[in-house]
Amino acid sequence: MPLILSGIDVVAMARTGSGKTAAFLLPMLEKLKQHVPQAGVRALILSPTRDLALQTLKFTKELGRFTDIRVSLLVGGDSKGSQFEELAQSPDIIIATPRRLMHHLSEVDDMSRRTVEYVVFDEADCLFSMGFAEQLHRILTHLGENRQTLLFSATLPSALAEFAKAGLRDPQLVRLDLDTKISPDLKLAFFTVRHEEKHAALLYLIREQISSDQQTLVFVSTKYHVEFLNILLREEGIEPSVCYGDMDHDARKIHISRFRARKTMVLIVTDVAD
Numbered sequence: 001m002p003l004i005l006s007g008i009d010v011v012a013m014a015r016t017g018s019g020k021t022a023a024f025l026l027p028m029l030e031k032l033k034q035h036v037p038q039a040g041v042r043a044l045i046l047s048p049t050r051d052l053a054l055q056t057l058k059f060t061k062e063l064g065r066f067t068d069i070r071v072s073l074l075v076g077g078d079s080k081g082s083q084f085e086e087l088a089q090s091p092d093i094i095i096a097t098p099r100r101l102m103h104h105l106s107e108v109d110d111m112s113r114r115t116v117e118y119v120v121f122d123e124a125d126c127l128f129s130m131g132f133a134e135q136l137h138r139i140l141t142h143l144g145e146n147r148q149t150l151l152f153s154a155t156l157p158s159a160l161a162e163f164a165k166a167g168l169r170d171p172q173l174v175r176l177d178l179d180t181k182i183s184p185d186l187k188l189a190f191f192t193v194r195h196e197e198k199h200a201a202l203l204y205l206i207r208e209q210i211s212s213d214q215q216t217l218v219f220v221s222t223k224y225h226v227e228f229l230n231i232l233l234r235e236e237g238i239e240p241s242v243c244y245g246d247m248d249h250d251a252r253k254i255h256i257s258r259f260r261a262r263k264t265m266v267l268i269v270t271d272v273a274d
Contacts, residue, residue: 001027004150009168011151013175020152021056024120025063031118032092035068040115043093046101046139048126050075051223051245051270053095056122058245060093069093074100098127098135105142114144124153128160140167202229203236206266215259218268223247226268233266240266 003010004027014020028043036042045060047053053075060071072086074096080103087104094101121127127136149168153160164171193201202218210216220226223244233240241255241264259267 003172003174004148005030007148009149009171011153011156011164011168011171011173013154013156013173014152021059021122022063024122024150024152025056025060028093028118028120029060029064029067029069032069033067035070035092037090039090039092041091041094042115043118043120044101044116044143045093045095045120045122046098046127046136047095047122048097048130048132049222049270050077050097051221052123053097054246057095060095071095074104076100080104098132098139101139102135105139116143116147119143119147119149121149121151121153124151124160124163125155125157128157128163133159133163136163137167199229199232203233203238206233206238212265214265215262216266218266220268220270223270226270229268233268238266239264240268242268244270 001023004024012020012023014023024045032042045053045056047056053073057071057073064071070089070091071093072083072089072091072095074083074094076097076099083100083104084107096104121136127133149171151160151164151168151171156164191201206216218229218240220229223246226242226244230240230242241259243252243255247255255264255267258264
């Protein structure tokens with residue numbers, strides 16, 4: 001955080017759950033301080049998925065609850081009309097997925113981008129692996145030069161490194177993953193299966209390979225996958241707990257509590273439900 005507070009561009013390598021969200025949100029809130037009605041959008045956070053964007057929105061509101069800073073969410077699956085209305089309220093921060101942001105940039109001629117002071121590419125390796133590289137380059141062309149840019153990623157593939165060189169100004173590299181060691185008790189196995197066999201393979205592993213006294217975490221990419229597997233396992237007589245980004249807070253606590261108490265042995269989560 002001291003580097004970010006100093007105003008320089010940063011490339012941070014950090015795994016999910018390492019506290020990186022607070023590392024960029026706290027300096028951002030300190031920098032913005034309060035809502036400025038006619039200032040335009042001052043901060044932009046780009047996320048690869050709707051679930052991660054929702055999680056970031058929730059955390060931003062929690063950390064900024066004693067400020068009047070306005071936050072807008074631009075993700076697929078939500079009404080474009082309501083998003084246009086939010087943008088008309090002059091938000092200070094936009095949290096968005098690249099495709100939906102590009103749609104709004106193309107639709108709203110007077111949408112101010114040059115006012116952006118603070119840009120975050122969250123889970124940047126996922127942004128690239130999901131095919132958003134072109135959109136990210138185009139988004140950068142819409143932004144002013146006098147901005148601070150932060151890039152957070154678990155890995156730094158060559159394409160992402162080239163993007164960082166082009167889009168960031170003399171960035172400082174920070175490694176937050178060096179002290180994190182994989183447990184020696186963790187067993188790793190990789191299965192190659194046809195797409196249509198994935199669910200049957202999962203059921204086989206849970207029923208036949210994993211001991212009944214062992215708990216299982218199943219990670220999936222979206223809440224829709226969580227809900228699908230929840231239905232599938234229940235139809236097969238397996239009662240799981242579930243957790244995802246925009247899940248009701250009380251329901252989330254109940255599901256997690258049941259799993260921790262070993263009343264359920266399977267927990268299906270998105271990778272932002274930590």
